[in-house]
Amino acid sequence: MKLSWSVEKNNQLKAHPDRGICFEDIVAAIDHGGLLDDVAHPNADRYPGQRVLVVFCNGYVYGVPYVQQDDGTLFLKTAFPSRLLKKRYMGGDDNGKKS
Structure with missing residues (x-):
């Protein structure tokens, strides 16, 4: 799976x-078996063509929206911790994180 992203967006995530x-953390998690699912974007009307990778990273579940480019590369748009995805894929409480 080939992945790419905006350096500017990655810096915003880090800050x-x-x-x-950051996207490097997401890629490392995927490389080590942290990819839990690839689902349709829940708001496809607002974000047409986007899907969401569900990734277990640094002890939490993240949603990572992406678009597939013409060459097959997945262009990562952002990454966010999600209580809903954590509950769906891992069970348990939210440990204080916000979605």
Whole structure:
């Protein structure tokens, strides 16, 4: 699976106090078996053509919206911790994280 992303967006994710994640972390998690699912975007009307990778990374479940480019590369749009995805894929409580 070939992945790409915006350097600017990656820097924004690194600097965001509630995200605590970057695309390199997501790629490392996927490489180590952390890809839990690939689902349709829940708001396809607003984000046509996007899907969401569900990734277990750094002890939490993240949603990672992406678009597939013409060459098959998945262009990652953002990454966010999700209580809903954590509950769906891991069970248990939310450990204080926000979706």
